[in-house]
Amino acid sequence: MRFGLHTPIGKGYEKAVAYAAELGCRTMQFFCGNPRGFRLTTPDPDAWARFAALRRKHDLLPSAVHTSYLVNLATERQDHFAASMALIAHDLELASSGEVAFVNTHLGSYGKRERAHGHRQVCRALSRLLEDIRPGVQLVLENSAGSGNLVGGTLEELGSFIHEVDHPQLAVCLDTAHAWAAGYKIDDAPGVEAFLDEVEQRIGLARVQMFHVNDTVVPLGGQRDRHHHIGAGLIGMAGFAALLDRAEMREKIAILETPGERAEDERNTAALRSILA
Ligand SMILES: [Zn+2]
Numbered sequence: 001m002r003f004g005l006h007t008p009i010g011k012g013y014e015k016a017v018a019y020a021a022e023l024g025c026r027t028m029q030f031f032c033g034n035p036r037g038f039r040l041t042t043p044d045p046d047a048w049a050r051f052a053a054l055r056r057k058h059d060l061l062p063s064a065v066h067t068s069y070l071v072n073l074a075t076e077r078q079d080h081f082a083a084s085m086a087l088i089a090h091d092l093e094l095a096s097s098g099e100v101a102f103v104n105t106h107l108g109s110y111g112k113r114e115r116a117h118g119h120r121q122v123c124r125a126l127s128r129l130l131e132d133i134r135p136g137v138q139l140v141l142e143n144s145a146g147s148g149n150l151v152g153g154t155l156e157e158l159g160s161f162i163h164e165v166d167h168p169q170l171a172v173c174l175d176t177a178h179a180w181a182a183g184y185k186i187d188d189a190p191g192v193e194a195f196l197d198e199v200e201q202r203i204g205l206a207r208v209q210m211f212h213v214n215d216t217v218v219p220l221g222g223q224r225d226r227h228h229h230i231g232a233g234l235i236g237m238a239g240f241a242a243l244l245d246r247a248e249m250r251e252k253i254a255i256l257e258t259p260g261e262r263a264e265d266e267r268n269t270a271a272l273r274s275i276l277a
């Protein structure tokens, strides 16, 4: 299984790739623009092509773009919806031009509206985005921590998007910290087994292209999104070992999204390496 870090690219593509390679990564995830904004950022085409070549050279493909946290496909606010659509379309286009296989996105929140209306709007939005998607790129829906009105907190709901939209370039990313916060008990082998059985039944494990491997200190079902270092939280090494050490995981990628300094990144990647060894 390829693992990597969510890697900042603010200091330049060369530095980002060098950092990932030094830590033994074989994939990486990054933001194309401001993760807390809607501004469309278009990199210099030559630099963007060089970034792709560097990732190829260092065996960091496939890799993933994470869209802005502001994306909301379920919102009633038309301006917010339009900005979300433009941003995802922009990231899909950039991904295609830069050999990025996955565009990972949050789905947003239903707010106070009726969920069925929001759900239909998300399905229509995904269909529209997928009409223009280029070959070689997948639109990846990330599970949420399930709080309040967030979209995609359950496997059932993610599966409903996959089945209702029904497009081969629509995929799923499962964030372990979010799954735990949403109430999926994945801290031991039987729990992981039950979780993956439900993934298979609701979504199809083949559709899950990515995992965000984050531990957490939020109590089970606590519905809060707080990432913690691998093995040092409530999911623990037993949970991650049960999840990652399976034949079906070989073709998928695992991304660490724990913020921290280099020493912490080294500890987290070492922990993953020990599980995958
Ligand atoms: Zn995310």
Ligand SMILES: [Zn+2]
Binding pocket: 175, 177, 178, 225, 226, 227
């Ligand atoms: Zn999170």
